[in-house]
Amino acid sequence: MSRIGKKPIPIPDKVTVTLNGANVAVKGPKGSLERTLPEKVTVTQEDNTIVVSPVDNSRTARERHGLCRTLVANMIEGVSQGYSKQLEIIGVGYRAQVQGNKLTLNVGYSKPVEMQMPEGVTAAMGEKNTQVIISGIDKEVVGNTAAKVRAVRPPEPYKGKGIRYQGEYIRRKAGKAGKK
Template identity: 45%
Template sequence: MSRIGIRPVLIPQGVKISVAPTSVTVEGPKGKLVQEYVPEVEIVVKDGAVHFTRKNESKQAKAYHGLYRSLVNNMVIGVSQGFKKALVVNGVGYRAEVQGNFLVMSIGYSSDFMVIIPQGLAVAIESNGQKVVISGADHALVGKFASEVRSLRLPEPYKGKGIRYEDEKI
């Protein structure tokens, strides 16, 4: 048995989950998320929790069992509380600002980088343009966008100049 897959996901108040034959939809105060899933895993909502079972004992079904439990758990947390990643922009003259649907990064190159902010994410600038806070309901999208912004100017190990996660040690 999967150690992660056998644990049910508790549904907090204000969150609604509906299961279709090939997808799970989670709705809450922060938005609506949809996740497709394979038929090897059976998803059932009962008694205020989501339960996951395998239809067979194949290697693929065992792998998907814990995966879909984690994905649905992240969806429930995302639509109820949301996810947040903070990036620190460190360097002389380095700064960030939001202009409409773009995140504009001045990070030491001859021209500024303009990054399109994906639908469903909110970007806030703090500390005079030295801190970028990315928040949203989709855990994977928040992490992917934070990684893309960080990759514009990776932190260098000697002076620490560049873009790093707030809790990252260089």
């Protein structure tokens, strides 16, 4: 059995969970999420906790046990607290702008790169115009959106210019050795 899967998931106040077979719907103060879980796993609600258990002892059931528990826990945390990823833009003249649901990046290309944020995800500027905060209630969508923004100009190893996650360490390389 999965060590993660064995842990019961506490349901905080102001969050309601609806179980309908393999469908799990979670409503909270930040919004609502719905997901269909894979087969070979059962989800039950006991008092103020949710318990995920495998149907049998097959390999696929054991594999999906911890996964499904984590998916449900992420849904509950998302509708109660939300998720956010912070990105830093490093480079001379590199900056970002947010206009409505559109993120515009000026990162050294001939034209600015415009990215439309998916539904349920918002982009905001940090203290400077070189910090972008991507937030939402679905952890998977927030992470994928942040990865797509980072992929526009990933950090390069020589000068460290590009878009990186806040606190991300970029391994630097030495440049060419000059003639003496």
